[in-house]
Amino acid sequence: MLIRKASWRNAFCALALSAVLLCGKSAMAETTLRIAMTAADIPTATGLPNNGFEGMRFLGYPIFEGLVLWDLTRTDQLAALRPGLAEKWEQDPADNKTWIFHLRRGVKFHDGTDFNADAVIWNLDRYFNNSSPQFEAPSSAMSRARVPLMGSYKKIDDSTVAITTTKPASYFPYMVVYLLFTSPASFEKAGHDWAKVATLPAAGTGPFRITRILPRQEADLSRWDKYWDAAKMAKVDNVVLMPIPEANSRLAALRSGQVDWIEVPPADGLSSLKSAGYIITTGSYPHVWPWFYNIGATNSPFKDVRVRQALNYCVDRDGLVSLLNGTAEPSVGWLKIGDPDFGAPANLYKFDPAKGKALLAEAGYTPAKPLSFKVMISNSGSGQMLPLPMNEFLQQNLKEDCGVNVEFDVIEWQVLLTAARATPDSPSLQGAMALNISSPSSDPGVMARYFSSANFSPNGFNFEQWKDDEFEAALKTVGDSTDPKEISAAYRKAHERLVDNPPWLYIVHDLNPRAMSPKVKGFVSPQSWFVDLTLVSMQ
Structure with missing residues (x-):
């Protein structure tokens, strides 16, 4: 009888432990944020996305970063610049056309390779050197238009780079913010074919990494737990980006629960969305x-x-x-x-x-x-x-x-x-x-x-x-x-x-309208074209 009672107790404890583990697994379930973009297709995912600044907003800064980044944490002023992959920068006191960028040490790309001065020069050659093996014409066209003052650049040491503009420009850091950096190893792994880089997927240094691209359907991102800035770790586990160019289709996707957030809801749908408990965000921006x-x-x-x-x-x-x-x-x-x-x-x-x-x-x-x-x-x-x-x-x-x-x-x-x-x-x-x-x-x-x-x-x-x-x-x-x-x-x-x-x-x-499920928490609508996805959580 004692043996049978002990077996019953052991079985009960095993069942109880299983229940605890299952409950714990449920409590720790991954959180996913699903966003409907206005784009007709997934922006290019090789490190410098097309589709304008919406591409930069969702397939740019969250994954691929620049020497200089935007501070997107405030609503009460125009977004300012903050240090990114460069800890600091200054004009050369001997030449006001030359800027010195001091790179952040210890940063790695998502593929584990080092971010350093060589990676900076490699990417600048990708954009500005037509004869480089990694030259990419579409990204070059965007970069040359956004940074028309680019003159020359050189490595000073492993953590210092100098960039010289074609004429003095006090505002040059506001141009550098649009130059994003991809791991050179991504290009090597893709056999020197930029068309294949996105299928790897490409590696950046940002708080999210790309896990899957389905053209015309979705881009999947996941939190990068080894991100260099511990204070900016993402709160959601995954982000799914969907191109839905037609406004009423985006509205339907939100109402049906297909997505949690839509860009630019149709104006005539705002009142009904508010009445149904959805969150409408607006804000002045440049x-x-x-x-x-x-x-x-x-x-x-x-x-x-x-x-x-x-x-x-x-x-x-x-x-x-x-x-x-x-x-x-x-x-x-x-x-x-x-x-x-x-x-x-x-x-x-x-x-x-x-x-x-x-x-x-x-x-x-x-x-x-x-x-x-x-x-x-x-x-x-x-x-x-x-x-x-x-x-x-x-x-x-x-x-x-x-x-x-x-x-x-x-x-x-x-x-x-x-x-x-x-x-x-x-x-x-x-x-x-x-x-x-x-x-x-x-x-x-x-x-x-x-x-x-x-x-x-x-x-x-x-x-x-x-x-x-x-x-x-x-x-x-x-x-x-x-x-x-x-x-x-x-x-x-x-x-x-x-x-x-x-x-x-x-x-x-x-006024930058968006509509969101009430489950979306922590979103900040900055005075900027861009948003900080690391602030957002799902509850």
């Missing part, structure tokens, strides 16, 4: 949603500044904001009107069709000879908000209020981005006289990239081939000076010229 004027095209109507100004007076921005259910604000310049660096331009654009039509008439466009042109737009994409209904509103607005005829060429987002690097009369533009491409407005480095005459397409982001001598002089002061007051005054002057001699039709500033 973003402008414009049309780029094709000023350089042979027969462009936009060579005449009066035409460019006229359209800025013709746009009903408040009506468009109402269409978007308040998730945007009117844009009357590259910067927001409340920005201390907005300046005091002569033109303060508002909805004034009479003034717009008067300017058009001065330029020779009347009801008998109306202004007519084509705009290239996308059906979705990074920062594009809801481009089809927004552009349809503008088309009707310009026709009814100023007699302007606009037709659209709707193309895929990445194709539109490529078009922005075309020359003004390129056949690829199919006669388009404007491009609708949402763009950052975060710092003088971005201003230089988009508007300096040194960066005319196809070499840079000045698609318009716009040149203004007063702007050029002010931008030079911004780059040359080390006096913050002098830099700020010149920055304001440069922005005044962007308003009074506009290269763009300024339309709205996005």
Whole structure:
């Protein structure tokens, strides 16, 4: 009897232990965050993603890092820079065109290989040295456009690199932030074939690593438990990224539980989402949603500044904001009107069709000879908000209020981005006289990239081939000076010229709307295009 009782007790204890282990396993179940992007496809996963800044947001910084990174932990100010793979940097006191970057020691790529000066030079050659074995044309095109001042670079020692720009630029660290680093071993393992690198998958140094890529379907990330910054360890185990370009499809995916977070919910669905308990986040950030004027095209109507100004007076921005259910604000310049660096331009654009039509008439466009042109737009994409209904509103607005005829060429987002690097009369533009491409407005480095005459397409982001001598002089002061007051005054002057001699039709500033399940905790909506996924948890 004693033996039988002991066996019963042992069996009970075994069952109890199994239950504890099962409960413990349940309590420790992996957490997965599922995000619906606006992109039509998975951004390239070789270390420098395409698909604009949405690509950088999700397949860039979480996996592949730069010497300089963004501080994305605050909502009350524009995102600042912070040390990344470089612990610190400074201008060479003997040469203000040379920057010295002191690399973080002990960092390893996800594949276990060392991050060091050799890896930095290897990646810079990937972007800027056409004759290097690792040269990658698509990444090079993006990097040269984002860092147009790159001159030369060299290794000083294993943990120090010097980069020399083509001219002095106080804002150069704001360009370096877009150069991300991939393990050279990934390229070797893929047999020197960048097309195969993503299938390995590629190794970075970030808080997440790529585990799987399914084109057009999903990209899977997992937390990197050996991340070099213990204070920035990710809180979720996995992230699944899904390309869902159509807004109502993203909404349906959230409601059905297919995803936990969607980028840019449809404006007419916000109220119902709130009522159902979903979280809607918005926030000011450095973003402008414009049309780029094709000023350089042979027969462009936009060579005449009066035409460019006229359209800025013709746009009903408040009506468009109402269409978007308040998730945007009117844009009357590259910067927001409340920005201390907005300046005091002569033109303060508002909805004034009479003034717009008067300017058009001065330029020779009347009801008998109306202004007519084509705009290239996308059906979705990074920062594009809801481009089809927004552009349809503008088309009707310009026709009814100023007699302007606009037709659209709707193309895929990445194709539109490529078009922005075309020359003004390129056949690829199919006669388009404007491009609708949402763009950052975060710092003088971005201003230089988009508007300096040194960066005319196809070499840079000045698609318009716009040149203004007063702007050029002010931008030079911004780059040359080390006096913050002098830099700020010149920055304001440069922005005044962007308003009074506009290269763009300024339309709205996005308020960065997202919709999330109440299970998503810890998200911060920074004043940036990017987000810090390490802050997010699932409960």
